Amino acid sequence: MNTSPYLLRVDEHGLLACHIDKRGNALAPACRFAAGDVAGFAAWLARQPAGCRCRLVFDLAGEQVEVESLPRARGADRRALLARRLTAHFGRSPVAWTHALGRNADSPHQEDVVLHGLASSGALQPWLDALKDKGARLEALASATSLTAHFAPRALRLDGNLLLVCLGRNGMRLSQVERGVAHFTRLVGHLHALDDEALHEISRTRTYLGTRPRAGEARLQVVVLDGVAARDPVPAPGEGIRRIAAASLFPEGPGPIAPDADLIEATHLRWLAQMPHSLCFSTNSSQVARAGGGLPRRLPHATALATTAALAFAALRWADAAALEREAAAVEARIASQRAELSRFKDAHAALPAKAEELLAVITHIGREQARQLAPAALFARLGAALDAVSGVELDQITWSPPPEGAPGATITMNLRPADDVDPASLVETDVAVEALAQALAQRGGRAFERASPAQAGNDGYEGGGRRRPTAMLRFRFDAEEKQ
Numbered sequence: 001m002n003t004s005p006y007l008l009r010v011d012e013h014g015l016l017a018c019h020i021d022k023r024g025n026a027l028a029p030a031c032r033f034a035a036g037d038v039a040g041f042a043a044w045l046a047r048q049p050a051g052c053r054c055r056l057v058f059d060l061a062g063e064q065v066e067v068e069s070l071p072r073a074r075g076a077d078r079r080a081l082l083a084r085r086l087t088a089h090f091g092r093s094p095v096a097w098t099h100a101l102g103r104n105a106d107s108p109h110q111e112d113v114v115l116h117g118l119a120s121s122g123a124l125q126p127w128l129d130a131l132k133d134k135g136a137r138l139e140a141l142a143s144a145t146s147l148t149a150h151f152a153p154r155a156l157r158l159d160g161n162l163l164l165v166c167l168g169r170n171g172m173r174l175s176q177v178e179r180g181v182a183h184f185t186r187l188v189g190h191l192h193a194l195d196d197e198a199l200h201e202i203s204r205t206r207t208y209l210g211t212r213p214r215a216g217e218a219r220l221q222v223v224v225l226d227g228v229a230a231r232d233p234v235p236a237p238g239e240g241i242r243r244i245a246a247a248s249l250f251p252e253g254p255g256p257i258a259p260d261a262d263l264i265e266a267t268h269l270r271w272l273a274q275m276p277h278s279l280c281f282s283t284n285s286s287q288v289a290r291a292g293g294g295l296p297r298r299l300p301h302a303t304a305l306a307t308t309a310a311l312a313f314a315a316l317r318w319a320d321a322a323a324l325e326r327e328a329a330a331v332e333a334r335i336a337s338q339r340a341e342l343s344r345f346k347d348a349h350a351a352l353p354a355k356a357e358e359l360l361a362v363i364t365h366i367g368r369e370q371a372r373q374l375a376p377a378a379l380f381a382r383l384g385a386a387l388d389a390v391s392g393v394e395l396d397q398i399t400w401s402p403p404p405e406g407a408p409g410a411t412i413t414m415n416l417r418p419a420d421d422v423d424p425a426s427l428v429e430t431d432v433a434v435e436a437l438a439q440a441l442a443q444r445g446g447r448a449f450e451r452a453s454p455a456q457a458g459n460d461g462y463e464g465g466g467r468r469r470p471t472a473m474l475r476f477r478f479d480a481e482e483k484q
Helices: 038-046 075-090 125-133 144-156 196-211 263-274 294-348 356-372 376-388 427-442
Strands: 006-011 014-020 026-034 053-059 063-071 096-103 110-118 137-143 161-168 171-178 181-188 221-226 241-245 393-401 410-418 446-452 472-478
Touching: 006 263, 014 038, 014 263, 026 038, 038 125, 053 125, 053 144, 053 263, 063 075, 063 181, 075 096, 075 110, 110 181, 137 144, 144 161, 144 171, 144 181, 144 221, 144 263, 161 196, 161 263, 171 196, 181 196, 196 221, 294 356, 376 393, 376 410, 376 427, 393 427, 410 427, 427 446, 427 472
Parallel strands: 006 053, 053 137, 161 221, 221 241
Antiparallel strands: 006 014, 014 026, 063 110, 096 110, 161 171, 171 181, 393 410, 410 472, 446 472
């Protein structure tokens, strides 16, 4: 019984379906469906065995490749970050692929990642829906660009910074490739031969790639895979461009895949049959059922993942237990400290007939009272800062008293007099200055302000010794905690 999958190729012209063996020999007549002929494709699928396995490669104009430097992350954080970046570039398109290039040389905490996908899946989605509706099993979804980047350098023994140009029935596909991974791609659909216009597009692309931030210092080698030319040797067009017949990629030939298929299409289908799973693009799980034969191959990996998850969960539980033990030890240390303080207190006052719980309550109350009191140093620092912030009044006298039981802060009473440069008869100026001082104090924890005039002391504005008399009184409370 033959187990080879059906190979499908989707481009702007439609879908090509074939059934071949490993050497590219046809196991059944190939079928081509024009763009939009999804009904014909669905009818063809209905004639195939139930649950037939399929592989699909697409070569569409909406394909894009981006290379970004992202913060290094792991697990769910990394998956969420990649999902956000894919959405930013490709929107709601479900067809995407990512590949990590490794740590960024300039930023050790960054990694370079290739984001490859379809900006719009409109030309591909109807074919995927037909596969789903007919119960076909899609075991691989790949891009012609990624297949070319992976297989062509190996087949042609190429290395370095490459611009691979594929010329065929679907147009001219230009892809920048490094180490078997595409970093850039574009499709010029109306060019099918290496003429002057094609050479101009190649030159434009080379110029653009040279301006990209990641262009690097390696010289860009241009290699044209010509799907029209028969075999090498093919005359080179010059200008540092190497031209190779696509038939040379397979010494034994790509095989009679389809009568009207060019060599680029045949090459992509041969590579699709050989592709590793690492080149598979992701798609919505609801679109297509995955190949049933994949479960036994993935079972060891699933077991390993389950074991790793169990170990990680156990480690988290152990970490939680260790954290609880540390917290319990800290509580025990605080209790021991309070009991030691209680013992010292009892040794100093052995005659006190009090229970341990009562003494602990007294110690706690004393600590709470100390916390709500305002130290003199802090009091004068805040008062001085407030007085420095205003002009027009000077401090004549100050008193303060502790707050009532249970109330925070301290009660402050300030007697104020006009500054030397203020007319003592101008009550308006003094009131303005007192109001400004109250606002400055409020910013530093003052509240519950009361304003009044002190007792009159003569009518000339001066007291004995030539000192100006107080003209205003300000009473307020100071919180122990200063406002931020």
